[in-house]
Amino acid sequence: MKNLLVIANLNHASPRMPGIMPHLPAGGWRAHIVTPQFPANAPGVSDFFRAQCPLIDAPYAGDALMFWRRLLMRRGFKSGSSMTEQLAARMPQGKSSLAGTLVQWYQALFTYPDAESTWIRPAVEAALAAAQNTRFDAVLSTAPYSSSHYAALCVKKQLDLPWVADLRDLWTRNHNYPFFAPRKALDSFCERRLFAQADAVVTTSPDWARTQSAFLGRPVRSITNGYEPPRTPQPPADRKFSIVYTGPVYQGKQDPEPVMAALASLFSKKLLDPAKVSLDFFGQQRAFLSELVRRHGLESVTAQHGPVPHAESVLRQRSAQVLLFLQWEASRKGVYTTKLFEYLAARRPILATGAYSPEGPSDIIRATNSGALAETAADAERILLEFYNAYLASGSVPYGGLPEKMRAFEYPQLALDYAALLDGLGGK
CATH class of the missing domain: 3.40.50.2000 (Glycogen Phosphorylase B;)
Incomplete structure (x- = not known):
């Protein structure tokens, strides 16, 4: 059985990774997942997943906006609710959209490659520690967020492993890309440079694979999202x-x-x-x-x-x-x-x-x-x-x-x- 090291923040990479990875042993591979703590009820996280995929804890102290969240909570903002929405509600009348704009500009100027960059170092350290006890044959990273890919690149170089970059969501080719043109130009340059070093790039639809392949100038494979076949009888249909x-x-x-x-x-x-x-x-x-x-x-x-x-x-x-x-x-x-x-x-x-x-x-x-x-x-x-x-x-x-x-x-x-x-x- 070959061992696959997967760098995936399951707070964001569910249900794709928890769905596919536990079935890998049928193909001769076992996935070991580097992830921070995640909710027990995260989509796709099943007892089968936990039994088949060893979890490697990589501590997470919060994203690059955590300082500002804590500051706002001291001023009466509620945790568990959108800080941007709460900030918008406190803006002067007619200025509510300014809150989202301010947050977006802060992220564009001060977070790179994204707000999850604080997790790169813990993920790399956890992966290298796991490699002391397990011989890994490949490393895979999945987005969101792109920080996971940068962590995987570090692991690839230090352990001399082939690397698969799994793009559940696209980066700069994403229809919801949030930042202004200069930041997009920088991200586009870095994205091409990053994925040029991957041994394989995968995304979730044929259309996205063509888009990403044209952008990167290299082959991109499509492996779609999917679902777990139902194991229980079909319930009765609604009476109405x-x-x-x-x-x-x-x-x-x-x-x-x-x-x-x-x-x-x-x-x-x-x-x-x-x-x-x-x-x-x-x-x-x-x-x-x-x-x-x-x-x-x-x-x-x-x-x-x-x-x-x-x-x-x-x-x-x-x-x-x-x-x-x-x-x-x-x-x-x-x-x-x-x-x-x-x-x-x-x-x-x-x-x-x-x-x-x-x-x-x-x-x-x-x-x-x-x-x-x-x-x-x-x-x-x-x-x-x-x-x-x-x-x-x-x-x-x-x-x-x-x-x-x-x-x-x-x-x-x-x-x-x-x-x-x-x-x-x-x-x-």
Whole structure:
């Protein structure tokens, strides 16, 4: 059995690493995880993960903004809540956005490569200490944050190991890159220089792999995110025709209105019985969602339940009649979100909105036969009526996912893909 040293802050690298890494022994590798302390209920962290992956503690004293957080807490700010939001609430009227701007500028000017840079040295020291007792054959780092990659580069050089850089999130090519142009130019230079020294670079979708390959001028491999195959029986479907969405909805980035318009139209035509229908959102409550609900007269069937624990979110997904998947705007067409794979694991029909994109989420849904795509409100109306009639006929909307197609996105298969990549590095 070969040993893989993984540098991953599991406060940020979950559920990808806790999902894939415990299955590596099937491919002849065992992952040893260098990480700071993380919550026991972190997404993907299971008893199976803990049994299969030895954990190497790398102390974490807080990020580069910790001094300012402590100072603000002495002035009455609450821990556990966003300091930026609390600061914005105390700004003069009309100046609330200045709080976010100040924090962003501070990070751009004084944190490098990111606010987690304080963890680089503890991670390297913990990795080198572990190497005194275990012979490692490769090192892997995963982002967020880029600091983990710099720690891995140090380990690669000191232990003479092949290094795999896993980009769960992109760095400067990220659509949410936060800083101004001069900082982006500096980051771009450093990113190219950093990953030129990696023996392999991996990211999570074919579209991102092409983007990153063109930017770095080197091959980049795609190994997607995924999900753990369900080990327990499927729970009974909700008694109502429930349309369930879990997670936050981002205004201007995702559009639930076509589905709401379709429901309103079907109610007005008396093709759906409102008493048998529910539209449920589990996540941060949004004022713009409430306005859309009011505009389409859906108050009696729609509920924003607020955030729920991850375990409850998964249960709601598995018992839903229909899962609502709101694709992102065109600039994120190649992004495979964690939600997509949670929905695949739920084994319930998916109603996706937005335009079809090859190698996008809708392509996976179509290829696995896990649901249907509504590009327009008319599409949503047709699909919802088909689902509803099936629900009336049997009490549950039938699920038609193709197991042989879905297997490619299950953690055991992704681990074998990763093991093959590691074998190709040639070892020390």
